[in-house]
């Protein structure tokens with residue numbers, strides 16, 4: 301590149317980034333107004349702004365395509381142009397784009413405002429997913445009530461969006477082809493910058509599946525003991541409604557009876573949080589305190605002024621937790637219908653991890669204000685939670701009395717973590733296995749639901765509590781499916797977060813893999829350690845300015861996603877479960893389900 305060429309390119313990008321930031325700010329504000337207050341008026345405003353923004357993006361995109369950027373040698377400059385050369389949904393013709401935005405907004409509205417009637421009192425019909433249904437699934441131990449809630453939620457959501465989904469798929473694929481991708485699956489995969497990414501995920505799953513099978517067998521046994529053999533079989537899939545979560549994606553809410561050593565330490569601090577008068581704000585202040593303790597950045601004042609941290613009583617909104625970057629380097633928010641329980645304490649750390657990433661890369665050019673890949677963005681807060689949820693840390697913040705680290709306490713702690721992290725892997729995988737099938741055309745709308753249940757059985761080893769059919773649309777009962785949010789990011793996050801955790805723990809001298817007397821990896825707590833914080837910061841500040849493999853290398857010293865971190869963290873649990881299942885001669889895995897899905 302001649303010096304003059306470089307200058308010209310830099311000026312071109314300077315202007316483009318400036319405009320890109322301004323339009324993104326406008327678009328995000330309109331999206332926030334609708335998400336935080338689901339009125340027809342706010343939807344109309346959001347659709348108008350998105351049309352205006354799309355017109356700008358399309359004109360900018362034409363200028364980028366005319367610019368001779370492909371032979372620029374400077375890799376950072378070329379990387380910016382490459383990102384700007386992907387137009388996204390705005391590539392759709394204007395009327396198609398409006399239709400697309402409206403379909404997704406309508407599905408989000410149906411999902412977020414869905415109400416069902418109470419099991420015991422059928423005339424009380426104002427139960428929403430958050431908090432009512434989530435809490436019933438957490439607490440109820442009545443299989444009939446759980447079955448009712450499970451079925452009614454799917455009637456009120458999946459069934460209602462079923463007719464919209466094929467058009468969403470068609471327009472998603474059209475937009476992808478207008479961006480020169482074969483389909484929307486390929487469009488989503490571009491963010492992982494690896495031609496063999498699906499193969500990388502499959503290899504990771506094969507390495508992690510044996511541990512999942514052991515945990516699945518043990519939990520099925522505990523459920524059978526609780527509910528009897530007529531409800532939970534010895535060797536079949538687990539009925540999905542008994543696992544404490546609407547989608548069976550984490551099973552932490554049945555730890556109270558499934559925990560290996562009941563009566564021993566059980567690091568679920570919900571009770572203590574309630575007793576100590578925690579509220580949404582104190583929950584987020586506890587999370588913020590951890591980030592600042594390792595030399596990361598406090599939440600700006602605007603965050604506390606503009607975030608919505610509790611469910612408002614006077615309006616409908618999207619309760620599903622989310623973090624927002626308004627692209628002006630100042631305005632960052634979280635919207636979360638926070639309840640006082642451990643799950644929401646961990647979610648608060650998760651969401652604040654997103655804001656921390658926004659804060660660390662806020663000086664990047666706007667086009668690089670993204671995670672190194674989407675999975676990295678999901679991992680930041682969870683890495684902090686791995687330290688924050690250790691018994692020793694929970695004791696330090698006075699939420700736990702017993703922080704003993706004898707074998708039984710360790711197994712209980714690892715078991716609870718396993719119900720959150722190991723259990724989640726097959727769910728995350730099948731979520732986008734199904735959508736890849738759909739976008740690639742292997743699954744069409746006449747067998748959406750039965751393919752979904754084939755995958756749920758194959759990967760999660762669960763089955764529906766009642767027979768399903770193609771009149772149902774169970775994928776539509778999960779937020780990310782109706783909100784057009786890609787999900788493989790969470791599988792990636794649940795693998796790389798343990799690689800990051802291990803690297804930060806070694807940096808903090810909280811863990812030494814070579815020293816048999818060192819703490820175990822799951823006991824590590826990087827609280828107050830600025831060396832660990834600085835190592836994390838070195839990666840976060842990159843944004844997406846470098847390929848994620850370089851970002852990975854900055855923290856772990858190597859470039860690959862590996863299952864080793866997770867397997868090392870859970871090693872004591874793996875050994876314990878394997879021995880326990882052998883002792884009880886538990887059937888590992890599951891035979892085909894009894895419940896049918898009728899075509």
Ligand SMILES: C=C(C[SeH])C(=O)N1CCC[C@H]1C(=O)O
Pocket residue numbers: 549620621622647650790
């Ligand atoms: C908390 C968020 C917002 Se990015 C979320 O959607 N998560 C966090 C973990 C998995 C996934 C889910 O709830 O399905």
Ligand SMILES: [Zn+2]
Pocket residue numbers: 650651654677678
């Ligand atoms: Zn997230």
